Amino acid sequence: xxxxxxxxxxxxxxxxxxxxxVRNKMGFMNGGGSTKKKExxxxxxxxMEKHSVHHTKKHMDxxxxxxxxxxxxxxxxxxxxxxxxx
Numbered sequence: 001x002x003x004x005x006x007x008x009x010x011x012x013x014x015x016x017x018x019x020x021x022v023r024n025k026m027g028f029m030n031g032g033g034s035t036k037k038k039e040x041x042x043x044x045x046x047x048m049e050k051h052s053v054h055h056t057k058k059h060m061d062x063x064x065x066x067x068x069x070x071x072x073x074x075x076x077x078x079x080x081x082x083x084x085x086x
Contacts, residue, residue, distance in 0.1 A: 008023075062076075
């Protein structure tokens with residue numbers, strides 16, 4: 001799919017709550033046009049802190065990137081284990 005995606009109007013608050021593929025089919029950007037920087041939730045941060053005792057920085061960075069992209073902790077861990085290792 002190689003079409004240009006447009007920014008979401010500032011007044012539209014519901015579009016960012018839709019799944020990415022739905023927004024893309026509608027012709028809007030992945031992030032819903034939001035300029036807000038994505039962060040892990042408090043719960044994710046706490047879990048990652050405990051997890052970091054057993055894993056390398058490279059592993060943790062890869063997991064964080066995947067989680068910010070929408071993967072769950074478990075999904076991110078499995079993918080990172082295959083790609084990066086511990």
